[in-house]
Amino acid sequence: MGIEKNKIGDILAVVTPKEQSYEQIMLYSLKDNRYKALNNHPRLYARQVGNDTIKIDDIFSQENIRSSGNGTILLSYLKKEAIKHGYTQITGWLSSVDKTNFEKLEYFYKKNGFNVLFSKDGNNGKIYLKF
Template structure:
């Protein structure tokens, strides 16, 4: 399924591609046939929930702070609405502590609630949740 066939940036030939299966959704950002970023989403159909597994950047500098994460998140929210999902969830990892403030800002601007889970023993320090 393709929600957004092509979103072109005038300076870069960027478009989004959705790879959709029964259990996993990949939102890929392509520039001149090269994948530069990807959001991995797990479908919890029994809970009517999408779970953000990871957001990956395969290329640095040129694409940094260009709104690519925003494009992917807008696409995910549109997909959730079109497919009657009621919630998007995820976890924040201590691996990303270096840019924790930026991550919190990113998720909050899309209406996510950030819930600290300091009592856990793994590398997760918070969960995120957005009702659709």
């Protein structure tokens, strides 16, 4: 899909499994094999819901490399693919499992153009981006 450089200097191949365009987007380090093991690759999982929406199911990045720009790279490729394939929005949920990180997640998604809405009880939230 492309080659990018993150904030910590990793040169990354942005890839998706064969025959998929956006369902899974992963980053592979071309510089030092930092993400050599499959389960270490920063990755994004998404799927089509309805005719015009892509739903983010999960974004994964190891804690020791968070804030390196990998999530922003993954989202930028998802947005490009969504527009390319005619989708009009990307949605997702903030789970209560991540409640202790809601402030960071809110900042991350807003920085990437998403709207963030939290439930009245503050236990979960919704993200969405309309094109």
